[in-house]
Amino acid sequence: MAGKAVTSSEKSKKLELNYPCEWEYKLFTKDGEKLKDSISKKYSHRDYSLDFSSRSKKGNYESYSFKMTVNDEKDRLDTYNDLKKDENIKIII
Secondary structure, three states, X not given: OOOOOOOHHHHOOOOOOOOOEEEEEEEEEOOHHHHHHXXXXXXXXXXXXXXXXXXXXXXXXXXXXXXXXXOOHHHHHHHHHHHHOOOOOOEEO
16 A cells, blocks of 8 residues: 555564465456466366456556465465466566
8 A cells, every 4th residue: 555654563464364265366468368378278277267357558468357266375376476487477466
C-alpha cells in the first residue's frame, strides 16, 4: 500500500494459508497466445484457469489471471519460481 509504513514485526509475519487452496497469480505478457501455449504445456497435468484480465493503454502488455489449487507452501512457491523462468511472462504478481 502506498504511504503505509511497515514495521519489522509485520515484515516477519509468515503468510498463513489453509492448504490445499486456490491461488491466483497475475501474469503480464507481450504475447497472450504464447503465454497460453506455455501454460498449457507446463500445467496440462493440473486443473487451472487462465483468463484474460486487461490490456495496457498502449497495447504493449496483456494481463492474465492464472488460478490453480496449490497443495502446500512448497507447491505454491515452486509454481511461482517455474512461472518466473517462463520467457513469455514479463511480470508476476
